[in-house]
Amino acid sequence: MIYPEEFEKLLEDFKLLPGIGDKSAERFVYAIDSLSLDKVNEFSENLIKYKENIKKCKICGHITNQDECNICSKDSRDKNTICVVEDSKSVFTFEKSGKFNGVYHVLGGLISPIDEVNPEDLNIRSLIDRINDDTKEVIIALNPSVEGEMTSLYIQKLLKEKNVKVSRLSYGIPMGGDIEYLDPLTIMRAIDDRKYLE
Amino acid sequence: MIYPEEFEKLLEDFKLLPGIGDKSAERFVYAIDSLSLDKVNEFSENLIKYKENIKKCKICGHITNQDECNICSKDSRDKNTICVVEDSKSVFTFEKSGKFNGVYHVLGGLISPIDEVNPEDLNIRSLIDRINDDTKEVIIALNPSVEGEMTSLYIQKLLKEKNVKVSRLSYGIPMGGDIEYLDPLTIMRAIDDRKYLE
Numbered sequence: 197m198i199y200p201e202e203f204e205k206l207l208e209d210f211k212l213l214p215g216i217g218d219k220s221a222e223r224f225v226y227a228i229d230s231l232s233l234d235k236v237n238e239f240s241e242n243l244i245k246y247k248e249n250i251k252k253c254k255i256c257g258h259i260t261n262q263d264e265c266n267i268c269s270k271d272s273r274d275k276n277t278i279c280v281v282e283d284s285k286s287v288f289t290f291e292k293s294g295k296f297n298g299v300y301h302v303l304g305g306l307i308s309p310i311d312e313v314n315p316e317d318l319n320i321r322s323l324i325d326r327i328n329d330d331t332k333e334v335i336i337a338l339n340p341s342v343e344g345e346m347t348s349l350y351i352q353k354l355l356k357e358k359n360v361k362v363s364r365l366s367y368g369i370p371m372g373g374d375i376e377y378l379d380p381l382t383i384m385r386a387i388d389d390r391k392y393l394e
Numbered sequence: 395m396i397y398p399e400e401f402e403k404l405l406e407d408f409k410l411l412p413g414i415g416d417k418s419a420e421r422f423v424y425a426i427d428s429l430s431l432d433k434v435n436e437f438s439e440n441l442i443k444y445k446e447n448i449k450k451c452k453i454c455g456h457i458t459n460q461d462e463c464n465i466c467s468k469d470s471r472d473k474n475t476i477c478v479v480e481d482s483k484s485v486f487t488f489e490k491s492g493k494f495n496g497v498y499h500v501l502g503g504l505i506s507p508i509d510e511v512n513p514e515d516l517n518i519r520s521l522i523d524r525i526n527d528d529t530k531e532v533i534i535a536l537n538p539s540v541e542g543e544m545t546s547l548y549i550q551k552l553l554k555e556k557n558v559k560v561s562r563l564s565y566g567i568p569m570g571g572d573i574e575y576l577d578p579l580t581i582m583r584a585i586d587d588r589k590y591l592e
Binding site: 244 | 427459
């Protein structure tokens with residue numbers, strides 16, 4: 197073993213992070229060298245604090261350090277418009293846009309038979325249970341992938357009996373995109389989802 | 395603040411790592427989610443253990459968890475052939491090649507007036523002090539950059555009075571490289587360092 201044991205172990209830990217191989221992990225270990233002991237202590241504690249204190253919101257499944265997330269617990273949010281997303285990452289993305297004032301429902305993944313992810317592995321039952329007579333709309337905001345479409349269809353079917361308005365995000369040309377370089381599927385979707393002008 | 399506090403803090407910690415911005419740091423935090431608590435505890439401890447136990451070898455400056463690194467303390471290594479490198483990273487690179495049986499001297503950087511790195515900030519004095527009548531050769535193995543050349547020249551000058559054989563790595567065409575795509579400087583160096591065939 198050419199590395200000291202402590203080096204090797206930390207290297208292996210960094211390699212648990214997505215997209216990090218030997219080279220990057222090595223660079224990370226060297227970076228720890230140049231941090232102060234206080235800073236590394238803090239880093240070490242923050243890892244544990246994150247793992248111990250972060251849980252899923254009991255209403256929507258979004259990550260939080262409380263029983264209810266900061267969105268579900270906010271009075272100003274419209275509790276009757278529910279945006280269904282794949283994961284907490286999507287919630288942050290939507291929140292950064294600042295456009296949406298409803299609440300979310302985090303599925304925790306997408307249905308994918310090939311990866312053995314079935315509907316019962318996802319946070320779908322609790323979505324259906326949340327819907328009541330006051331619910332105005334469920335917006336399905338999943339990726340336009342095979343898994344996204346499959347999950348969307350599954351949810352739509354379940355929601356039918358609930359008699360609630362269901363919508364999905366529009367597909368189309370991304371802002372700043374160039375039509376010349378768009379794939380045929382996106383073009384097709386952009387035509388399907390075209391918006392009539394007044 | 396859209397992130398929970400624990401999320402935000404860990405995010406900032408990951409951003410201390412080289413080349414890691416908001417997006418990657420966010421992905422890393424999510425990755426921590428999918429690790430077991432035991433694993434995260436271990437990661438957290440390994441950070442501290444690394445920081446607390448890893449120090450510089452008192453002979454060569456290479457990282458180690460002992461007083462002397464595993465190279466300096468190995469009887470089979472030729473203590474009289476010293477390879478001068480920029481950092482411990484280089485030591486590992488050389489060790490991986492398995493070609494070199496001497497010992498190292500880790501400078502801990504390169505002279506760089508623009509970054510205010512002066513000779514006295516580097517592990518140079520201890521290199522000179524190490525050289526004695528038994529020393530057979532000092533191999534300078536620094537990057538062929540302006541800073542590398544500057545540092546190399548500085549060390550060469552100091553070593554002159556020591557009357558020891560000094561060499562540097564050869565410059566030239568990298569194995570697997572294609573001459574067509576080499577920069578003119580490398581071509582020039584490859585001609586300068588050409589090897590006469592018997």
